[in-house]
């Protein structure tokens with residue numbers, strides 16, 4: 001039994017996820033239907049902003065520089081599709097730091113009311129979220145064992161009624177982070193509260209830190225933690241996805257069929273996938289199905305279970321430059 005099957009078997013939302021599939025399009029060519037296939041429209045997977053061309057250029061330059069510096073810059077296999085596919089899956093992958101050797105101190109800020117009551121999460125939920133996060137980045141659910149681990153230094157139960165619900169980009173977000181943020185560029189700050197607009201979370205990229213260090217971090221919907229009420233997004237993978245952004249990973253559909261997330265070993269896809277549409281194939285290049293099991297797609301928590309070697313290399317490269 002593979003780990004994905006194990007995870008599905010353990011998932012309370014499995015039946016729900018599969019029951020939704022029957023309403024999804026029967027063929028991958030039915031693109032318009034796929035684009036509107038979000039059966040959970042009360043939630044929006046991720047509010048992380050799209051990067052500008054300039055920012056993408058900075059990130060790509062950092063990745064390319066490391067590839068070029070790798071011992072065996074074997075780019076022979078890159079080939080093919082435009083500016084995307086030939087990227088960091090090449091000979092540089094073997095220089096990714098060993099699994100579990102890059103440990104980020106983590107501060108977990110849980111919003112409560114002014115009296116310290118009605119906290120959005122319990123300590124047990126915070127611990128469960130940290131366990132899911134560490135397991136995902138360790139490859140424990142089936143993907144690559146990345147270099148990254150996260151050490152919970154402190155859970156901060158915050159007495160502030162005004163921050164019990166936050167909008168992305170609001171003055172409350174600015175005040176919350178400015179007041180609470182701990183550490184430096186290599187310190188992960190997670191803020192857990194209720195989020196406006198149905199968002200599950202958002203994050204800042206490593207390249208954002210220099211210009212706005214106080215904004216750096218990850219915001220998650222409190223009920224997205226393991227056992228929360230935000231089914232089918234309540235197994236803690238919102239946290240995993242957003243920390244992926246915090247380490248510099250794009251969405252798998254970022255550039256559509258022109259290279260997806262610019263990582264060579266994740267298949268490109270035309271648009272976000274929702275639910276768990278097994279066999280979905282929106283880019284007809286190379287016959288590889290869409291990366292629906294990847295943590296950086298929009299599928300249900302019970303569906304996503306992996307980072308790839310190329311993603312680990314990319315995140316490692318950006319961390320070496322921006323998260324130290």
Ligand SMILES: [Zn+2]
Pocket residue numbers: 045046047048241242245251
């Ligand atoms: Zn995202």
